[in-house]
Amino acid sequence: MLASLEPVAPVYCVHPERLASAADEFLTGFPGRVLYAVKANNDPTVLDALYAAGIRHYDCASLREIEAIATRYADAKCYFMSPVRFPGDAAAAFDSHGVRHFMADSEPAIADLLGEIDAARCVVFARMAVSHESAVEDLSSKYGAPPDEVPAILERIRESGAEPALAFNVGSGVRSPAAYAHAIDVASETLSQLPFKVRLIDIGGGFPRPYPGFEVPPLAEFFTSIREAMQALPLTTGGELLAEPGRSLCATGMSTVVRVLLRKHDRIYVNDGMYGGFWELRFDGHKQHPVTVYRNGKTLDGAVTPFVVFGPTCDSTDRLPERVSLPQDIAVGDHIAFDCTGAYSLSGRTDFNGFYSDAVVTVSR
Numbered sequence: 001m002l003a004s005l006e007p008v009a010p011v012y013c014v015h016p017e018r019l020a021s022a023a024d025e026f027l028t029g030f031p032g033r034v035l036y037a038v039k040a041n042n043d044p045t046v047l048d049a050l051y052a053a054g055i056r057h058y059d060c061a062s063l064r065e066i067e068a069i070a071t072r073y074a075d076a077k078c079y080f081m082s083p084v085r086f087p088g089d090a091a092a093a094f095d096s097h098g099v100r101h102f103m104a105d106s107e108p109a110i111a112d113l114l115g116e117i118d119a120a121r122c123v124v125f126a127r128m129a130v131s132h133e134s135a136v137e138d139l140s141s142k143y144g145a146p147p148d149e150v151p152a153i154l155e156r157i158r159e160s161g162a163e164p165a166l167a168f169n170v171g172s173g174v175r176s177p178a179a180y181a182h183a184i185d186v187a188s189e190t191l192s193q194l195p196f197k198v199r200l201i202d203i204g205g206g207f208p209r210p211y212p213g214f215e216v217p218p219l220a221e222f223f224t225s226i227r228e229a230m231q232a233l234p235l236t237t238g239g240e241l242l243a244e245p246g247r248s249l250c251a252t253g254m255s256t257v258v259r260v261l262l263r264k265h266d267r268i269y270v271n272d273g274m275y276g277g278f279w280e281l282r283f284d285g286h287k288q289h290p291v292t293v294y295r296n297g298k299t300l301d302g303a304v305t306p307f308v309v310f311g312p313t314c315d316s317t318d319r320l321p322e323r324v325s326l327p328q329d330i331a332v333g334d335h336i337a338f339d340c341t342g343a344y345s346l347s348g349r350t351d352f353n354g355f356y357s358d359a360v361v362t363v364s365r
């Protein structure tokens with residue numbers, strides 16, 4: 001890629017084989033239906049690689065996401081999994097894109113939804129708030145009803161004629177398989193209070209990938225823990241689990257190649273930063289990516305030293321949160337490949353200060 005493009009702007013390199021193996025790991029290991037959380041990386045190159053690897057179900061939060069998927073893949077199934085929508089969007093999803101799965105987390109949210117869809121033809125998930133200390137970001141602080149309110153919400157969904165189902169999300173960057181087991185236990189207890197059983201339980205996303213300094217157990221351990229916990233769930237025959245992985249499907253499938261623009265002692269300035277592909281580093285969670293430095297078509301090895309790495313904008317906070325170990329003689333014009341940047345990179349980059357790259361390329365074996 002470097003030899004053929006000699007890039008001046010950041011390049012986002014998609015690795016289809018890695019996306020395929022992440023998808024395969026999930027599709028074969030997770031005991032249920034796998035929905036890709038589109039917000040993690042909605043770039044068409046990434047979407048196409050995941051589709052080619054067998055992903056057919058999509059967790060969407062907006063009509064725009066649904067339109068993007070539904071117009072690209074005729075046989076894709078989109079799930080409108082947000083309790084907050086623009087007026088008319090549930091109706092458009094139902095009428096124009098065949099969406100039959102929706103979400104609500106309160107009485108007003110159900111009423112709002114029922115005005116837009118034909119409930120008898122839909123599944124409506126009640127979202128329950130659960131959290132676990134091993135999650136980096138607690139998604140339950142925004143959405144979800146407390147477990148003791150969930151039975152009434154499910155009853156209300158059933159009365160509407162829709163099929164009631166349960167959903168929760170333990171967090172993002174979840175580091176412990178126990179988080180899912182715990183949430184499934186809470187779900188079992190909540191569902192056992194109902195006079196009926198549900199068929200579908202959506203356990204959300206949050207499955208992690210390792211980064212330097214952010215070690216996590218392999219996904220297989222999460223799947224084992226989920227398999228064990230789900231035995232206690234009171235499900236109807238034909239019952240199924242759903243998961244909404246974002247990061248764990250796309251993180252390993254991309255690397256970001258930046259160019260050194262300026263060096264001052266132990267500070268380097270590169271062409272992408274916190275307003276571009278590295279915006280996620282602002283939040284709690286991993287702070288590093290694996291790095292490789294290239295010069296004239298070869299890797300630059302040798303003794304390393306920690307560098308402060310600044311992005312290209314004028315904002316002084318446009319700086320990677322931790323120093324990065326790089327070869328001591330790194331210089332202007334060298335390229336740095338940051339690996340495992342597929343999640344929450346492209347989907348949130350901005351053109352702040354005029355810096356923006358649309359260079360997404362496929363790097364294939």
Ligand SMILES: *Cc1c(COP(=O)(O)O)cnc(C)c1O
Nearest residue numbers: 037172205206207244245246247
């Ligand atoms: C963000 C989100 C996901 C994906 O989360 P990851 O941590 O990337 O797996 C799944 N479901 C919901 C409801 C989300 O908000």
